[in-house]
Amino acid sequence: MTVITLLSAAGMALGLGGIVPQIVRMALARSAAGQSLSGWVMCLAANSAMAYVNGVAFGAMILAVSNLTAVALCAIAVLLIVTLGRRPAPMSLPPLEQLRTQELVILREAVVSAEQARR
DSSP states (O other), X not given: OOHHHHHHHHHHHHHHHHHHHHHXXXXXXXXXXXXXXXXXXXXXXXXXXXHHIIIIISOOHHHHHHXXXXXXXXXXXXXXXXXXXXXXXXXXXXXXXXXXXXXXHHHHHHHHHHHHHHO
């Protein structure tokens, strides 16, 4: 394996590894809040161009496949943004009666007792 092969493989892993968590977060939250539609479209265009250059001009089919995979993932992200919109993710807070306020009292007592022990 040459250095360029290792760097190319690392670049493919980093490129795809940065896209997947964003898609998962959007899908789980059912919200595209904080996502830029124009950014994802530019990512889609850049990876499409790189797939063409890698596949046609350089004959680097492994890199072209990686770019096409990124194109598909970017298309999924664009679809999620358009479908889900940029509304904020719904927050699920428990009712006030169920909040655990006792921990704060215990923590305060521990801090006060530790302070008194130092004196």
